[in-house]
Amino acid sequence: MKAEYINPFITATSEVFRTMLSIDPVRGQLYVKSSEKLPYDISGIIGMAGEASGFVIISMTETLALRVVEKFIGEKKDKIDDDVMDAVGEILNMIAGGAKQVFSRTGTRFKISIPNVVSGKDHVVGKQKNVKCLGMTFKVDDEVFVIEVALKEGA
Amino acid sequence: MKAEYINPFITATSEVFRTMLSIDPVRGQLYVKSSEKLPYDISGIIGMAGEASGFVIISMTETLALRVVEKFIGEKKDKIDDDVMDAVGEILNMIAGGAKQVFSRTGTRFKISIPNVVSGKDHVVGKQKNVKCLGMTFKVDDEVFVIEVALKEGA
Numbered sequence A, B: 001m002k003a004e005y006i007n008p009f010i011t012a013t014s015e016v017f018r019t020m021l022s023i024d025p026v027r028g029q030l031y032v033k034s035s036e037k038l039p040y041d042i043s044g045i046i047g048m049a050g051e052a053s054g055f056v057i058i059s060m061t062e063t064l065a066l067r068v069v070e071k072f073i074g075e076k077k078d079k080i081d082d083d084v085m086d087a088v089g090e091i092l093n094m095i096a097g098g099a100k101q102v103f104s105r106t107g108t109r110f111k112i113s114i115p116n117v118v119s120g121k122d123h124v125v126g127k128q129k130n131v132k133c134l135g136m137t138f139k140v141d142d143e144v145f146v147i148e149v150a151l152k153e154g155a
Helices: A003-022 A062-073 A082-104 B003-019 B060-073 B082-105
Strands: A026-032 A040-052 A052-060 A110-112 A116-127 A134-140 A143-152 B024-031 B040-050 B052-060 B110-114 B116-127 B134-140 B145-151
Touching: A003 A026, A003 A052, A003 A062, A003 A082, A003 A143, A026 A052, A026 B003, A040 A082, A040 B003, A040 B110, A052 A062, A052 A082, A052 A116, A052 B024, A082 A110, A082 A116, A082 B060, A082 B082, A082 B116, A082 B134, A110 A143, A110 B040, A110 B134, A116 B040, A134 B134, A143 B145, B003 B024, B003 B052, B003 B082, B003 B134, B003 B145, B040 B060, B040 B082, B052 B060, B052 B110, B052 B116, B060 B082, B060 B145, B082 B110, B082 B116
Parallel strands: A040 B040
Antiparallel strands: A026 A134, A040 A052, A040 A110, A040 A116, A052 A143, A116 B116, A134 A143, B024 B134, B040 B052, B040 B110, B040 B116, B052 B145, B134 B145
């Protein structure tokens, strides 16, 4: 995976949060996803396949998910339910779609699959050892979420 | 999603388990994945995209995962670690690859993304409400695992 491949996802994340959620997340650390996986409460996962293949993940705490989803659907939620999972999937869909557009302009074409959303206290989303995956932390006040991307050319 | 779209995945699952793991799982119930999501200990997720898009999931208990992985890598594991997650991802990769070949013969072409493996006691893998997803239970002695597939034509 080329390191710069994460950039369109980072930009798309900021844009989606700003325009759809009126939240301006502060970019934090770029990291290489290792076997030391961070536990989160809710994660969206979407696969990409075509000339390049991979996945993009968004992971966050329940607290932040509820806050984000309230902004997105205009309804207060006090726990992770189907609406919250739907919304997290849709937000990730928009991020992946935004990044896909940028890649198509530079000639790297892929299609995106249908999102899954995983919930469960302290679950971890792993990857296979031979897959290179980069992550970026974002801060929203005191809460952190991450975007993690693996993308390699050739299917 | 056409109901028969799950069939190549069911066949590929049986084949992969038989040939790679020397396990002959017994097919159980076909079900429509609802919002009543079943909790599992480990799940593999792989996205599909192309003329059709969707995902395939394999979910199982830790007990069964350890047994399956021991057969696959020839090494006894007593907890879910990176090797176990790798192996579950690879098994799902082979199932998706097998199903993809069958679809390509009937003219439905898609590519498969890179697997993610989720671990965490009692996590649930959800989907968006408007996505139709079918599942099939398989029994291996007293343990159950499931394969869940969503696949729709048009990306």
